[in-house]
Amino acid sequence: MKETIEIKSSSSDEVYTVTFMIENNLTSINCNCRAGQVKMLCKHRLSLLDGDISSLADESQIPILSKTLELISNEKISDLYTELNQVESELKKLNSLKKKLRKEIGFKFSNGF
Known part of the structure; x- marks a missing residue:
């Protein structure tokens, strides 16, 4: 499963892309922000994992986030x-x-x- 969610920056007008991948019992969550590009834990991934819908770039992504979080809650992460x-x-x-x-x-x- 692969889902992509766009999230607003809290400090600028930029929109970042957070990609959730679940394959073969492995979960990966990547963000294209500066911290994410160097594999650091970024606030964008954390806010999505917290279920913070206020940071979504588009409210139509709420069901995608909800579905993804349900799958992740059963994972090691x-x-x-x-x-x-x-x-x-x-x-x-x-x-x-x-x-x-x-x-x-x-x-x-x-x-x-």
């Missing part, structure tokens, strides 16, 4: 994606704590401790 989401959530919490601690230390350095 869903476990890796879930783990990535957990790690990113923890990183967000840690970065928030880091920011709070830096602010508190800066305040104490300035005002005495």
Whole structure:
């Protein structure tokens, strides 16, 4: 199975193409953005995997995305994606704590401790 979905850039007027391929129990997801071209994980693929329809270049692609996500949810990628989401959530919490601690230390350095 091969499906192609066009997605709007969040920072420009560009439209990128994300291609989903499922063959012989292997799933690949490619994007023609700069990050995708060098095999980095890009926000375009992530937003589609999240089911974010607001980024679609054309709303008529919603059924294609839904069908594709149903197929992918049964694939190995869903476990890796879930783990990535957990790690990113923890990183967000840690970065928030880091920011709070830096602010508190800066305040104490300035005002005495």
